Amino acid sequence: MIERRVSLSLPHRVFFTEGVFEPAHTLLRDVLCPAEAEAMRVRRVLVVLEKATATGQAGLEAAIRAWFAAQDGLLVLAALMVIPGGEPCKNDWPQVELLWTAINDAGIDRHSYVIAIGGGAILDLVGFAAATAHRGIRLVRMPSTTLSQGDGGVGVKNGVNHFGKKNWVGTFSVPFAVINDFSFLKSLPPADRRDGVIEAIKVALIRDAAFFREMESEAAALARLEPGILHRVIRRSAELHMQHICTGGDPFEFGSARPLDFGHWVAHKLEQLSAFRVSHGRAVAIGMAADLQYACLSGLLTTALRDRILQLIEGVGFVLWEEELLAILPDGQPALLRGLEEFREHLGGELCITLVTAPGEAREVHEMNDALVLQSLEWLRDRALSKAGASVPATLIQ
Ligand SMILES: NC(=O)c1ccc[n+]([C@@H]2O[C@H](COP(=O)([O-])OP(=O)(O)OC[C@H]3O[C@@H](n4cnc5c(N)ncnc54)[C@H](O)[C@@H]3O)[C@@H](O)[C@H]2O)c1
Ligand SMILES: [Zn+2]
Known part of the structure; x- marks a missing residue:
């Protein structure tokens, strides 16, 4: 018998911000193109945006396109998809294949990124597709509900429902980064x-x-639901959930x-x-x-x-x-x-x-x-x- 240990130490990072796709905002750039990494490598990005978030945030889709267009050639928006979210998206297996197809068509490889923007359900769906394509593509989660910003979105799980059972198919996978943008919460019903x-x-x-x-x-x-205290509470909740994980x-x-x-x-x-x-x-x-x-x-x-x-x-x-x-x-x-x-x-x-x-x-x-x-x-x-x-x-x- 031969036994060895496989040891992994992965950073688990959650950023807190507002207006991540405003023209002068550099957080996403810093996350996707860290200075120490192979500086001249072109990074391709597939953005998957939840329809309800896109509808609630007037101009978000255009802002995402404009933000990427303003980057130099090292950061490329390969594709932007807008798909329906909420729990039904986790009951819809063809959505997984649709995402795999998009990942393939957009030329997303293991040096690229998938960015998922939406509630916890769509983050689970996109996270699963990203974790299984090429055995794992780097995933940046941008949760757009209070629940997913303080809890589900900062976890290390993904999955979809199968055989009528919740989260029956899925993986444990630490996201490359989580960006909690509080401005996304404005369109959520109280x-x-x-x-x-x-x-x-x-x-x-x-x-x-x-x-x-x-x-x-x-x-x-x-x-x-005053934003000041709500944001502080989400932040501490995310921190305590991460601490436990x-x-x-x-x-x-x-x-x-x-x-x-x-x-x-x-x-x-x-x-x-x-x-x-x-x-x-x-x-x-x-x-x-x-x-x-x-x-x-x-x-x-x-x-x-x-x-x-x-x-x-x-x-x-x-x-x-x-x-x-x-x-x-x-x-x-x-x-x-x-x-x-x-x-x-x-x-x-x-x-x-x-x-x-x-x-x-x-x-x-x-x-x-x-x-x-x-x-x-x-x-x-x-x-x-x-x-x-x-x-x-x-x-x-x-
Ligand atoms: N991966 C994990 O560790 C983990 C942990 C806990 C929960 N979860 C999963 O998270 C899911 C629940 O997530 P949730 O509570 O975020 O619900 P959700 O994703 O179903 O979103 C709730 C509703 O808000 C809408 N929505 C989302 N963002 C919006 C925005 N900014 N403006 C307007 N509408 C918006 C959605 O379309 C949906 O109708 C469940 O599927 C659960 O299993 C996962
Ligand atoms: Zn819960």
Whole structure:
């Protein structure tokens, strides 16, 4: 037997800026043509732009073309594609082949770049096509949603949905660079802009009590989605997510512990049960609330801390109830308990759920008590009922 180690040390860089394609902006140039690299090599670039981002940002497409046209011959825009994004693009395998064709037709090789501009879904699609063409083309991600700027876009994964399962095909691949341009967020509807804040609260709860307190003191401004605080929160969220990926010891997720998935097992099931009517951000807010109450019922979290955390989540504008949470499947099983089983399978058999014991402190549990899970959901329903003074059906037959 011969054994050697393959060691890799890859930089993982996220830049924060505004107006990256304004004529005098040099960040992208500096990233794509670093001074120390083979200076005279021509770099070809394929830009893939999400349609919603292009539509929302008047003149963006023209600005990209003009920005590249103003570069010297060493940086060449080989092609610019505008394609539809959102989750449907990850369910559309021909899009992958379309991107491979574009990469091939544009003469993109391993010294070239693919730049993806858009929400987390299109970044996953383009990232997968880039990672598999020529065994890996350098990818620059430019996330255009708060969620992808603070969370998904700064990760090291890509993928598309297959066999009806989310992210079934994909790779782990560290992007060449991520450029978070806050000016892209201006065209996002307010509800989508708010969604990214929940991943910041999530990562603060598991990692950073001071960040949690900062958001508490700025809750009113955050609720108004004021750019100053919103951008600070996205930046810190991105930093904490990257810190976990780069120093947590398991960047390619070989183990079962997924602290960044706090609140996500409920969220995934709720998104599915609502046929994606409930957005990921709202579903995560509700999933976190359910697991906070579960931690309370298990004696791991005080009611005072639970209420303090819920006050922040609701204070920034999240509503913590959806009827599907108490849905009953045709075989009589509560749908959320089925979701817990699915999450266990997703992790490879061993359940690993992150529970928060105080802001900035979390622990893993490997079993969940079904009765306490249901009690937590009923508690959320009763709380919503008393807040709204309206009637919410106790169960919903699918
Ligand atoms: N790779 C990872 O590590 C990772 C991590 C978390 C999530 N994800 C993935 O990210 C995806 C979710 O990403 P998301 O939350 O950004 O959602 P999204 O990509 O679906 O975008 C949300 C909506 O906003 C629109 N949009 C995007 N940018 C816009 C802009 N600037 N102006 C106006 N509209 C705009 C999109 O068309 C879409 O309708 C999921 O597929 C999820 O699986 C990946
Ligand atoms: Zn998430």
